[in-house]
Amino acid sequence: MVDWKSEKYDVAVIGTGVVGAAVARAVTLAGASVIVLEKATDILDGASKGNSAILHTGFDAPDLSLEQRFVRRGQQLYLDLRNSLNLPLLETGALVAAWTEPEEARLEAVLELAEKNGVRAELVASGEVQAREPNISSGVRAAVLIPGEHIIDPWSPPLAYLTQAQANGATVLFDAEVLAGKFDGKAWTLKLPGGAVSARATVNCAGLYGDTVDQRLAGKTAFQIRPRKGQFVVFDKAASKLFTTTILPVPKHRTKGIVVCRTIFGNVLVGPTAEEQEQRSYATVDRETLARLVQEAVRIMPALAGMPVTATYAGLRPATQESDYQLKKHAGLNLLTLGGIRSTGLSAALGLGEYAAQIVCEILDGLTEISAPAITPVPNIAEHRKRNWDDPGSGEIVCHCELVTRGEIESALASALPSRNLGGLKRRTRACMGQCQGFHCTARIAEITGPHFGQKLASGVAHE
Ligand SMILES: Cc1cc2nc3c(=O)[nH]c(=O)nc-3n(C[C@H](O)[C@H](O)[C@H](O)COP(=O)(O)OP(=O)(O)OC[C@H]3O[C@@H](n4cnc5c(N)ncnc54)[C@H](O)[C@@H]3O)c2cc1C
Known part of the structure; x- marks a missing residue:
């Protein structure tokens, strides 16, 4: 076991959400000695533990936004990496469905933005939508088909990224909240409940606490986290036989809206809501909202009426006062913050990891990429792929x-x-x-x- 108190690391990564996990992997493979600090007892204790698990294409991300850039790159890297790490992909595609005349009028803009973002998209008439998905409500007027929007899962990708980081030399500490930090011009000393860690550079991937960590380390923060809750209803596995394609609403400015999609575990998901709240550490569900979600799912897919509900849950997005990701290189501090990764971090994580590795290589001279990294596939938990029952x-x-x-x-x-x-x-x-x-x-x-x-x-x- 490494004595982390006496070790001098190249990089400290704060947080084991999907972003921290991807950053730890990329920075480790770039040749840095890495310590990952997580305040919880296990990985994925924040925003990353509850999401819709769509591997987004970035078709609807604002043109030239950081979100658009990193979702596109993150998706590509996921598709390149998934076989070696045994990660799932349920190839569903998505339909952005218009239910009203004004929504139908906005489809042209959806198409244009997708094309601008380099994402394949096509307009489909009501009849074609119903031919593709016979159980969708006949109220659908038209849709934009995005063939590249697929489903993954929230948990095995970050587990895989961090496992690979660890197998290639990273140290991961739990119950290790970064309470304070000091940069002496050469290295950070990060104060933890049980000691201190030394690292030449620090990457803040603290998600819902990204602003708090910036305040603790840099003495200031350029953004404030405004947690945005999303509630979900999970329908029984029988529901997944009703359709294949993810059904998305026509996007609004603030949120992606309510989605009906399958999960890789063989269920059907409806959600999430978008509710502002102060509390950062937990998200509750309420009966009224869940009932509304079920109603919405049935409006879109009438055959879901009466379908048993298996579970409900809620997640918190690390939203900020801004609409884009908050990526900050703190001048003279060897500190990089990847903050405000609100609605698309599962898709963008590998792109953000690659970016963090580039910045770290600029800050720390002399890193040499690991030429033959250890490859560490994770166990499959997707229902449509082989599990290890024969072992x-x-x-x-x-x-x-x-x-x-x-x-x-x-x-x-x-x-x-x-x-x-x-x-x-x-x-x-x-x-x-x-x-x-x-x-x-x-x-x-x-x-x-x-x-x-x-x-x-x-x-x-x-x-x-
Ligand atoms: C309802 C909902 C639906 C979503 N749907 C999708 C989707 O379909 N597709 C998609 O791509 N994305 C989706 N997302 C977005 C995605 O889940 C987030 O972008 C992503 O989880 C953000 O990850 P993160 O690593 O930045 O933050 P987090 O997951 O919050 O990780 C931060 C970690 O840092 C730790 N930490 C905090 N402070 C400290 C400290 N001082 N010291 C040490 N550790 C600390 C925390 O314990 C936590 O583990 C959705 C999110 C929500 C909530």
Whole structure:
């Protein structure tokens, strides 16, 4: 185990959301010695734990925006990388559907922006929409088809990025909140609850706390996080037989609007809402909004009426007072902030990682790219791809709703970046995420996980 207190790292990456994970990977592969600092007990504790999981093309991103640039690049890098890291892709395409005359009139602008952004798009008449998706409401007037908008999952990509960073030398610390920092002209000393870390450069990927971390390190922040909540309803797997293509609304200025799409886990998702809130650390759902979401889903896809709901959840976008990403190079401080990555970070992460690596290479002379990096595929959790049920060590099925085996749970507990709590185990394996939401399997899971969770070092300080 590396003694992180006495080590002098090239780069400290703050946060293990999808952005921090992608940055850690890219900077490590660029040849830097990296330490990743996460205040939570496991990865994905912020915005990245609950999203719609669409791998966006950037068709609707404002022309020349940072969001447009990094979503386009991030999507391309994901498609290039996914086979080597065993990451999923459900090729659905998307229809931007117009339901009213004014919406129909705006489709031409949607098409123009997509073309400007270099994304393939075509106008389809109502009849063609219905031929493609027979269960869509007959109220659809026309749509723009975006063949390249696909579905991935929120959890295995960041897990894969960070696992690969770690396999190539990065150190990952949990329960390691960056409380303060000082730059002496050569290196940062970052104060954690249980000690201090030294790094020549720092990348702030603190998501919902991006402004707080900038304030703590640079003494000022150029943006304020204004958390924007999105509630979701997850329909039963039977619903996924009703359609293939993601149904998007005609975009509005502030939000992408309510989407009806499939998930790679075989469910159907409707959401998210866009609700401003002060609270940054948790997001609740409410009955009235969920009922409205179900109503909206049924309006778009009438056959969803009466379909059982498997789960509900809410996520928080790290939105700011601005509409674009907040990427800041702090002059003279060897500090880069990747802030305000609000609605598209899952898609843009690899592009942002590549950018961060370029900046770090400019700041720190003499880094040499790793020529043959370790490749670390993650276990598949997508329903449409092969799971490891045939492995001799699979053992019994523990979660019968999502067909999760004892072997999969044990692997998640023993992996290079093991689950550190039940939430982390659910995200890595899908256990407890099905129709019974853990009613039948939680007791068995508790037996298997036994001594694994709730352990901290005796001193209670940051641990690897
Ligand atoms: C409702 C919703 C729907 C979305 N849909 C999509 C979609 O379909 N497609 C898409 O591409 N994107 C989507 N997104 C956007 C995407 O989820 C976000 O852009 C992305 O998760 C932002 O990741 P992040 O790493 O910047 O932040 P986070 O995930 O918040 O990660 C920041 C991490 O930093 C840690 N941290 C904070 N402060 C400190 C500190 N002081 N010290 C140490 N660690 C710290 C936190 O614990 C956290 O783990 C959606 C988001 C939401 C909420």
